[in-house]
Amino acid sequence: MIGFVIVAGAVFMLMTGGRSTGQAPAPSAVKVPTPGQFPPYRAPRTADGTPDLNGIWQAFVTADIDVQDHDAQAGPRPDMMGAYDAWPGGQGIVEGGEIPYKPEALAKKKENAEKRMVVNITSDPHRHDAGDPELKCYMPGVPRANYMPFPFQIIQTPHVIMMAYEYARALRTIYMENDKTIPQEPPADSWMGWSRGHFEGDTLVVDSKGFVPYSWFDRAGDYHSDALHVVERYTHASPYHIMYEATIEDPNVFTRPWKMSFPLYRRMEKNIQLVDFNCTEFVLDLLYGQYSKKVDK
Structure with missing residues (x-):
């Protein structure tokens, strides 16, 4: 009988959460969102009624090293830099x-990775064929x-997003499609491309082409040709997040279009601003040191 009372008491405690029947129910726990998923959200609007994307944003991924899965590795000069230059x-x-x-194209990508530290500052039209552009600023x-x-x-702004x-x-300048005075086609190829944008609900859609074939996607040598076409989607997911997605198309390099995606985070520090880099x-020494005049001391 005593054992039954003890068991019954334990069941009662579990059912009541350890409180007496005269106590108010405990508040329900806050549900932690699943990573990569956000509850429904409607972004605040600008004066012209479009989602307000103004702010300072940053991605916290290591994709600049390699857009694909990658292990930590030593930097180009571990003998001099040690862990300072290691890549996570x-x-x-x-x-x-x-x-x-x-x-x-995959063979070219592997060659790029092997030659990512190459610097060629000449008038050679193939001077950009080797060396990560990030290395050379x-x-x-x-x-x-x-x-x-x-x-x-x-x-x-209503007609332009910078x-x-x-x-x-x-x-980078994104010309909105509601401005009919802006050419649809790029007037010239450039490093940052020619971008046109429009809104689909809470999503800014940016269509970009007109790229020079010199930029890379990362330090791992992933690259494109001058046929690169990028369609980006910036979707307000919360007051502090934008979900970013880019569809990459380049028939000279890839067998089909492919996508990348990651969140952008709003920088929330007090008085946050861009710092000059x-x-x-x-x-200068890396690129032009061989041409500088040596002065004997």
Whole structure:
């Protein structure tokens, strides 16, 4: 009988959560969201009624090293830099895990990785064929600019959206399709491409082409040709997150279009602002040291 009373008491305690019947119910626990999933959200609007993307944003991924899964590795000069220059491992941002290279393009990608430290500053038209453009402080291109380890700022107006990147003072202009005075086709190829945008609900859709074939997607040598076509989707997922997705198409390099995706985080520090990172001054000796005049001391 005593055992029955003890068991019954234990069951009662479990059913009541350890409280007496005269106590108010305990508040329900806050549900922790599943990573990568957000509850329904309607973004605040600008004066013209479009989702407000203004702010300073940053991706916290290691895709600038490699957009695919990668292990931690030593940097190019571990004998001099030790752990200072080591590259962290990370999860990839490519949907499906693999980039669908054509066989000959995959061979070129591997060659790029082997020659990523090559610097060729001459008038040779093939001077960009080797060496990571980031090493030389060239413009990062799209979509790489969005997942480098630097913040960027979105400045939004009804007809133009500007994206100002801390890295290398890169700047990008997205011409909205409601401005019919802007040409549909790129007037010239450039590092950051020619971008046209429109809104689909809470999503900014940006269609970009007109790229020079010199930028890379990462330090691992992933690359494209001048046929690159990028369609980006910036979707407000919460007051503090934008879900970013880019569809990459380049029939000269890939067998089919492929996607990458990751979240962008709103920088929330007090008085947050972009800090100048003019890397040009950091690469002068690397690029032009062989041409500088040597002065005997």
